[in-house]
Every structure is written in C-alpha cells, then in structure tokens.
Amino acid sequence: MPWINTLTCMIAAALEKEHDLLWTVVGGALLTAFLDVVFHKLASPHIVNLLRGKKVDKLFQKVKNKLIVVRAVLDDAEKRQITDSNVKEWLDILKDVVYEVDDLLDEVSTNAATQKEVSKSFPRLFNLKKMVNVNKLKDIVDRLDDILEQTKNLNLKQIQEEKEEPCKAQPTSLEDGFPIHGRDKDKEAIIKLLLEDSGELLLEYTSVGEHCNSHDKVSVVAIVGMGGVGKTTLARSVYNDSDLRHTFDLKAWFYLSENFDIKKVTKTMIEQVTKKSCELDDLNALQLDLMDKLKDKKFFFVLDDVWINDYDNWCSLTKPFLSGITGSKILVTSRNRNVADVVPFHTVKVHSLGKLSHEDCWLVFANHSFPHLKSGENRITLEKIGREIVKKCNGLPLAAQSLGGMLRRKHAIRDWNNILESDIWELPENQCKIIPALRISYYYLPPHLKRCFVYCSLYPKNYEFKKIDLILLWMAEDLLKQPRIGKTLEEVGFEYFDYLVSTSFFQHSGSGTWGNDFVMHDLMHDLATSLGGKFYSVSKEVGLETKIDVKTRHLSFSKFSDPVSDKFEVFRKGKFVRTFLPINFELCPFNNEKAGSTIISKLTYLRVLSFCDFKGLDALPDSIGDLIHLRYLNLSGTSIGTLPESVCNLYNLQTLKLNNCILLTKLPVGIQNLVNLRHLDINPTYIE
Structure with a gap:
C-alpha cells in the first residue's frame, strides 16, 4: 500500500535527523512499562476529574501508592526470577493484579467517556458507584498489601544505580582451540575490508555537520548478527590471523557492554596498548594519554559486543582515535544494526553474519560432544540422535556449542534422547548457556519493547507475520507508548518493529513479497514463550x-x-x-x-x-x-x-x-x- 511505504520513508528520515529518546532508555523490568500505562490512566484528566472528591478516589490513590513502591523493586525481581522460583511466582501474582487494575481503569474510563454527554443533560443519572466495582477495588488493595509484605520476605531491593550486567563471561581475544566451521568466506571478506585503505563502500553514513579530515583516517568494519550466531568467534579468528600480524603498529581487543563506563574503557585501552597499569583517573587526562599513545600509529582495535547507539557517546569514546594514521581500523561486533549507523567516521562497512548450514552446525556440535568417544555402535546411535538435536539449533553455533558441551561426558543414549525430546529451555541455565546469551539481548530492551516482544509468543513457531498486522495488535493491547505531538500510534509501532528487526529479534522471512513478511527465530520464540x-x-x-x-x-x-x-x-x-x-x-x-x-x-x-x-x-x-x-x-x-x-x-x-x-x-x-x-x-x- 503506497501510504505504508510513504510512512516508512518518513520514519526513516525522522530517525536520521534526531535520536529519539525512545532508544536512549534501555533496560528495566517487563512490568515497568505496564505500570506506566496504569499510571498514565490514573493521571488522565477525565479520570482525575471524575474521581475528585469521591470516596472511591482514596482507594485508587492507595492502589497507585502501593504500585509506586512495588515498581522500585521490579528490576531486582526480574533478574532474580531466573534462579528463584519464589520471586517468579511473586511477579506473576503482581502482574495478575496489575491486569485487573488496568481492566478496572479501562472500564471506568470508557464508561466516563460514553456517559459524558448523558451526565451533562441528566446529572442525576450519572452514578459513579455503578461504574466502579468498589468491592473489587478493596480486594485489589488488600492483595497489594500482601504483595508488599512479600517484598520483605523475598529481600527484594530497590536498584537506584546503573544496571549491573547479568552474569556473563567476558569474551577475550584468546581462541579456544576448536576449529571454526562455515566461516571461511566471512573471514576472507572481513580481512579484505581491513586490509584495504579505500574502495567502494558498502555503507557510508555522514552524521549531522561536516567532519574534519581526521575522520577519514580511521575506518570501521561492523559484524552484525543475532545473538549466538558467532560474531565474537569470527572477530577473534580475524584478530589472531597471521595476515594482519605485521600490518598494524598496534593491536588491541576491548569488550564493551551496555553499561560501559567511558572512563574505565579508556583506561583499559591505555593498559592494553602499553601493557602497563594506568594510574590516571581523570577522563581528560586519560584521553590525552591515549591520544599520545596512538599518535602517528596505524592501529587495529576490536570493540566486541557493542551496544552504543548514541552518536555523542561514540564521539566521546573515539576522540583519541583521531591521532592515528590513515589505514587504522576498528572491527565492531554488535547485535544492533543501528550501532553502525551512528559511528562518527566517514567509512563504515557492514558485514551481516548469517546462520551456519546444518552440516557446519553439526561439526561445531560434534567437536564439543565427541572428543573422547571411540567409534562403535553406541557412537553411531548418538550421532544419529545428535544430528536431530542440531536441527533444533537452527544454524546457531552458540546453541550447538552449548548443547555439545553439555553432552560431552554423557554417553548414555537415554540422556541424549531426553535432550532431543524435551524443551531445551527448561534446562538449568548453568548447563545450557544459550538462554543467558539470548536473555542479555532481551534484558537490555526498553521495557515497552519487552512487552511487544513477549506478545509475539502468541504466534506459532516459523509463522510468517506482516508488520502492519502485528502493529495493529500491539495497538489494541495498549503496548505502544502514547506518541508525542505530531506522531501517530502507527508511527510509534513502526519504530518499535524496525528496532526489533535491527536487533535480530525479528528477521525477514525471505519468502514474502517486498520484504513484508517476518519470522522469529525458533530460539527467540522459545525465549518469548x-x-x-x-x-x-x-x-x-x-x-x-x-x-x-x-x-x-x-x-x-x-x-x-x-x-x-x-x-x-x-x-x-x-x-x-x-x-x-x-x-x-x-x-x-x-x-x-x-x-x-x-x-x-x-x-x-x-x-x-x-x-x-x-x-x-x-x-x-x-x-x-x-x-x-x-x-x-x-x-x-x-x-x-x-x-x-x-x-x-x-x-x-x-x-x-x-x-x-x-x-x-x-x-x-x-x-x-x-x-x-x-x-x-x-x-x-x-x-x-
């Protein structure tokens, strides 16, 4: 439809001109966005005017005050529910109550709106008591009292500081000794991009304002793909390749995360480059020192697991890089395609990393699961089962590696069959690392996008859905934030959807016309479920x-x-x-x-x-x-x-x-x- 194409172009243009605050707020519990919807309704003028001076207003105020207290501990609860079933049950009880509060407010709001004209002409016919189920409201207050009491028993705490990143082993530049399968062409393409100083650009992005020539000295190659597809493994292989050993004066590997601290990162960069401890603690002094260390040097830096999608943060981080000489390279890995769009250098080349073939995925699995098992009837049977397990990995090497490692010392056919026939997401998280890998992507979504993502669990696996169809459902379920003046709910929905595509939560199906059909990877679907x-x-x-x-x-x-x-x-x-x-x-x-x-x-x-x-x-x-x-x-x-x-x-x-x-x-x-x-x-x- 022409209006959809026009709308898409308008949104894209708007996103290039300004950094919407929508994407600057990351993290936060799933229920946070839901509570914001409830608070928004409680603060709406016609609800406030309707309840003002009425006895029932005090009950709604109690509900609001208790929800405000509960909201403060949601981040702690969301992290702890993964390992603590009691906290998960507490969250479920709370969510159930919030649904009921929302339904009650929606009922009051709707009745108020539809009876507004009647009340003007016939004020005596307007009966608030009939519009509000007071007994139900009192029951909600009592249930919230119980929920608040349980926060003490569960030792739930208010998190005021920046989010701590979920427990995750920090990747380093060291290889693990296992061969890499199915990435020869990807590696060759990336090394070629790193070795060339000029050429046809795959993508060029010029930010607002004119850059000085210093930005031409450094070019960026970004490996972009969904979580678990092997971006870090590929970057590590490139980093250690002998062809690059004598090409650069300096070479260093840095791991970034969502809650990165620019001062700490800069200090780490100095220590990596100098191989010495750095005692400086002032950001300006640190950046001047790093700039001095990089002056007249041709460097190669890997920035692994980058989530920075804010132009100003990128500029602050990379200022010292401008003292390097032409030919300096930065290799970035990220799940978010938007990261590459805001890098403050003229030349940015994006390499999209796809899934492995079934055979290559099988080789990854076999390397981790059959290191010591000798040939024989038992191994033949396990291989047959293993190939069926690998199908569930659907081309994700991280999934194959995790499951292979888990089965490494299990030689009983029964154990392998149990994995094949069960939902792998029910496995303890310390045994199967794929869930933490995907949860990190989910954990750092803005709260309102978490609700939209989880809603997609209603689709069956491999279901091809259309963008506009899903947006209309999101809108009906009140999952979209009320837009600012000049923007429609549909435009907000398009932004949400495009963001989830850019972060690999949704993927183009490849079979739809004009790229309008999308799917969720099976692993993403399992996470949503x-x-x-x-x-x-x-x-x-x-x-x-x-x-x-x-x-x-x-x-x-x-x-x-x-x-x-x-x-x-x-x-x-x-x-x-x-x-x-x-x-x-x-x-x-x-x-x-x-x-x-x-x-x-x-x-x-x-x-x-x-x-x-x-x-x-x-x-x-x-x-x-x-x-x-x-x-x-x-x-x-x-x-x-x-x-x-x-x-x-x-x-x-x-x-x-x-x-x-x-x-x-x-x-x-x-x-x-x-x-x-x-x-x-x-x-x-x-x-x-």
Whole structure:
C-alpha cells in the first residue's frame, strides 16, 4: 500500500535527523512499562476529574501508592526470577493484579467517556458507584498489601544505580582451540575490508555537520548478527590471523557492554596498548594519554559486543582515535544494526553474519560432544540422535556449542534422547548457556519493547507475520507508548518493529513479497514463550479438555476439536482473557449458531477478538456491543451478511477487519459513532 511505504520513508528520515529518546532508555523490568500505562490512566484528566472528591478516589490513590513502591523493586525481581522460583511466582501474582487494575481503569474510563454527554443533560443519572466495582477495588488493595509484605520476605531491593550486567563471561581475544566451521568466506571478506585503505563502500553514513579530515583516517568494519550466531568467534579468528600480524603498529581487543563506563574503557585501552597499569583517573587526562599513545600509529582495535547507539557517546569514546594514521581500523561486533549507523567516521562497512548450514552446525556440535568417544555402535546411535538435536539449533553455533558441551561426558543414549525430546529451555541455565546469551539481548530492551516482544509468543513457531498486522495488535493491547505531538500510534509501532528487526529479534522471512513478511527465530520464540509464562497460552486445539491457567490473558489457537460450549475450561478459568486469536485456523466442526454468542458472553474483557476464517459464522449477536474493552475485531473470511447496530457501541474499537466478507453489502447506520476507529478493511467486499 503506497501510504505504508510513504510512512516508512518518513520514519526513516525522522530517525536520521534526531535520536529519539525512545532508544536512549534501555533496560528495566517487563512490568515497568505496564505500570506506566496504569499510571498514565490514573493521571488522565477525565479520570482525575471524575474521581475528585469521591470516596472511591482514596482507594485508587492507595492502589497507585502501593504500585509506586512495588515498581522500585521490579528490576531486582526480574533478574532474580531466573534462579528463584519464589520471586517468579511473586511477579506473576503482581502482574495478575496489575491486569485487573488496568481492566478496572479501562472500564471506568470508557464508561466516563460514553456517559459524558448523558451526565451533562441528566446529572442525576450519572452514578459513579455503578461504574466502579468498589468491592473489587478493596480486594485489589488488600492483595497489594500482601504483595508488599512479600517484598520483605523475598529481600527484594530497590536498584537506584546503573544496571549491573547479568552474569556473563567476558569474551577475550584468546581462541579456544576448536576449529571454526562455515566461516571461511566471512573471514576472507572481513580481512579484505581491513586490509584495504579505500574502495567502494558498502555503507557510508555522514552524521549531522561536516567532519574534519581526521575522520577519514580511521575506518570501521561492523559484524552484525543475532545473538549466538558467532560474531565474537569470527572477530577473534580475524584478530589472531597471521595476515594482519605485521600490518598494524598496534593491536588491541576491548569488550564493551551496555553499561560501559567511558572512563574505565579508556583506561583499559591505555593498559592494553602499553601493557602497563594506568594510574590516571581523570577522563581528560586519560584521553590525552591515549591520544599520545596512538599518535602517528596505524592501529587495529576490536570493540566486541557493542551496544552504543548514541552518536555523542561514540564521539566521546573515539576522540583519541583521531591521532592515528590513515589505514587504522576498528572491527565492531554488535547485535544492533543501528550501532553502525551512528559511528562518527566517514567509512563504515557492514558485514551481516548469517546462520551456519546444518552440516557446519553439526561439526561445531560434534567437536564439543565427541572428543573422547571411540567409534562403535553406541557412537553411531548418538550421532544419529545428535544430528536431530542440531536441527533444533537452527544454524546457531552458540546453541550447538552449548548443547555439545553439555553432552560431552554423557554417553548414555537415554540422556541424549531426553535432550532431543524435551524443551531445551527448561534446562538449568548453568548447563545450557544459550538462554543467558539470548536473555542479555532481551534484558537490555526498553521495557515497552519487552512487552511487544513477549506478545509475539502468541504466534506459532516459523509463522510468517506482516508488520502492519502485528502493529495493529500491539495497538489494541495498549503496548505502544502514547506518541508525542505530531506522531501517530502507527508511527510509534513502526519504530518499535524496525528496532526489533535491527536487533535480530525479528528477521525477514525471505519468502514474502517486498520484504513484508517476518519470522522469529525458533530460539527467540522459545525465549518469548518462557517469558510469557502463564499469561500467554498457545493451543493447537481448543476443546473441552483444553487446560488454561486462571492467569491467562492472551490466547491463540489453530482449531476447535469440539463444538463450542460454555463447558470449555477456557471460559471457566479464562474469564479475564484479553486476546482471542485464531492463527492458521483450520476449519473444524463447531456449533456455528451458538459459537459467537457463547464466546462473547463468556470473555467480557476481550480487547482483541478474531473470528477470521470461521467460515460457518454468519451472524454476530447483539451482545457484541457489551465488549466495552474491545479494540480489534476481525471478521475476515466469515459468512456474515450484516453487522448488528450494537457494533456501533464499541467506543474503544480501533480496527475493524471485514476482508473477504463477500456476503456483506452494508455497514451499520451508526458506524460514525466509532470515534476511535482508525482502520477499516473492507477489501474485497460488495459494500454499497
């Protein structure tokens, strides 16, 4: 669609002109962004004016104050939940309460907005008590009291300083002695880029303002790829290659992380270059000393695991590099493509590192898992199982290495089969390093992007999704920050999506037209699923026997195995479900006459409701208008011939999809009452 292409170009241009504050705030707990949404609603003018002077206002104020206290310990809780099941359970209980607070506020806000005109003309008809479930609010206050008490028992602490990086072994320039498979061409290409002083640029980025000629002396090569793909291993091999040994006067390796301290990094650089301890402690003195050490030198530096996507930080870090001579090189490894865009040098060449072939991945696995095992029947069997395990690694050498190392001393066929047949993400983290590797990428996402990423666990593995489709769902679920003046929610969603692509959380599928289709790597999907926990449920079949947790808020599925019935466990335990989303829906027998009314009457908190491809669904009940929280309604591919007028009562509805509803010929008379409707898809239909 032309408007989408235009919008994308506008966003790209805007991002080049300014560094949006959206990306300068990193880290933070998943629940932090959710609480911000709740606080935003509590501070909204019509809520404040509605509650002012009322008794119920004191209860809401208590809720707010308790949530503020809880918010302070969320960062500590998010880190500790990985190893402490009690903390994880505490977070789940808290999240469940926050969902209920959000639902209650949404209900009050919606009722206030829709009854505003009524209250002006008939003030006596406006009854706040009927709009607020006071007993439920009191129950929430009591539950928050219990949650706060547990913070003491769990010894949760407020983290005021900069985030400590999750426990991770710092990579060094030393090789581990294992051969590198499948990277010969990548290594050859990078060495070629490092040895040339000029040539055709793969990418050239000129920042705001004119650079002096000093910026032409140093050029940068960036290895960019998803976590676990082997960027550091490749950089290490290049760093130690004999072809580069006599090319540069100075050579050094530096490991950077998200919470890097420019003074500490500069001091480390001096110590690496001089091979002596540095006693200086002032940044200016340190930079002058490093500049002196690099003067008239041709140097080669590796900056490993770089997350700096702020131009000013890059400039501050690299000022001393300008004293080097022409031909000096910096090799950067990063998961974030945006890092290369803000490097303050004229010449930046980007090498995207892809996944290994299955055979090369197998060789990585075999090097770590079969070092001492002699040939024989047992080894033949283990190799067969091992090759199936490697398929799960999906081309990521880090996954192959981690699993291979874990199985290195396990020679029993039973042990290998257990790995093959189980979810590897349930393994203890001290045995399988791939989870920490991916968690680091997730950990440093801004909190609002964490929610968006976890939401994608509703998609099945290898599902190809479109950017705009996902953004509309994010918008309906209130996962997008309210935009600044002059920017739309859709533009915010595009920025979120593009950032997740640039950091390898999403990847182009390669099979879609014009690059519009995206997928999540299986390992990323597993990470999202583990983070979603009880609140997200993905079922292949929904039926009488389908189990669902009482905390579940988001549900996706591909088929019904039984006629829709009010005896479904989904309706009994999942009454607070917000998302009812068929994906790759398979047409199965179900009671079409009662299906819609049963689902709508039982799931009254829905924000996303899709009956897409329910071929036998030919009508919606009038009760659809009672879903006051609903933002997204998808009836595409159904047999619906008319829409009930009650659809026009859906004050919050943002998206109405009627694609391929070939029997639909008209819209309800009161469609103009949908004041928040942003997207109406009626192509192809025969609407007059």
